[in-house]
Amino acid sequence: MLSPFDLLCLAREAGVSTSEAIGRFTIRRGSILKFRDDGACVALDGVRCGVHRGRPLACRLYPLGIERYRAGGDDDRFVTLEAAVGSLGVYGDRGTVDDFLDAQDVGAHLYANGCYAGSSSDLSRTIAATADFDRIVPREFWRCAVREALAESGYDANPLIDATFDLDGFGCARVSDADAVAAHVGVLSEMIRRESHPDILAAAAVMLAVSLGYSPGEVIAD
Numbered sequence: 001m002l003s004p005f006d007l008l009c010l011a012r013e014a015g016v017s018t019s020e021a022i023g024r025f026t027i028r029r030g031s032i033l034k035f036r037d038d039g040a041c042v043a044l045d046g047v048r049c050g051v052h053r054g055r056p057l058a059c060r061l062y063p064l065g066i067e068r069y070r071a072g073g074d075d076d077r078f079v080t081l082e083a084a085v086g087s088l089g090v091y092g093d094r095g096t097v098d099d100f101l102d103a104q105d106v107g108a109h110l111y112a113n114g115c116y117a118g119s120s121s122d123l124s125r126t127i128a129a130t131a132d133f134d135r136i137v138p139r140e141f142w143r144c145a146v147r148e149a150l151a152e153s154g155y156d157a158n159p160l161i162d163a164t165f166d167l168d169g170f171g172c173a174r175v176s177d178a179d180a181v182a183a184h185v186g187v188l189s190e191m192i193r194r195e196s197h198p199d200i201l202a203a204a205a206v207m208l209a210v211s212l213g214y215s216p217g218e219v220i221a222d
Contacts, residue, residue, distance in 0.1 A: 002211060003109070007022065012177075019169075025051075027152060050144055059105070063083060112177070123204060130159045131202070141199075142219075161204050161207050163188060163191055163205065192204075
């Protein structure tokens, strides 16, 4: 999975716009890293990562993963993943998990994802204000939202999902990473506030939550 900040980092390291990065490196509208038919990541240049300094959080963390509970909660924890074929699956013989995370510059990604979690809260509030659940069956409403968000083809246009992963059109191109995230979150918040179609909001809420490592069920629970 890729977060909006992952897309920004990939694009900057590759020297392309985020829209170009989406086309080159991702599937599902920017939310998943693309792999070739032989199973290799499309970012590989031979046996080396061609965007190593801009690599996504999942790559930085390996062989660790994040077990997440609720957006904005304090219960997240790091877990050891099953080793990939050809990998020892260890993060070092010495030092702590914190040492490893510092060496991989994970903090910037976690901070950015925390900022985007605020947009998830904005989406939840706006859905509650716009969806008429006296007339719409909530279970069916969210089932359609999950299907729409996670579809790899045949999905409807969704300006909020497009804006979530394509940052360069919102004044983010020539500023620092932290300023880009702040500007982008501000743009998303304004777009969310103005959006009146609950189906668009719900699909965007599911997509954003999944990109940050949460399950669709966390959005529905909110």
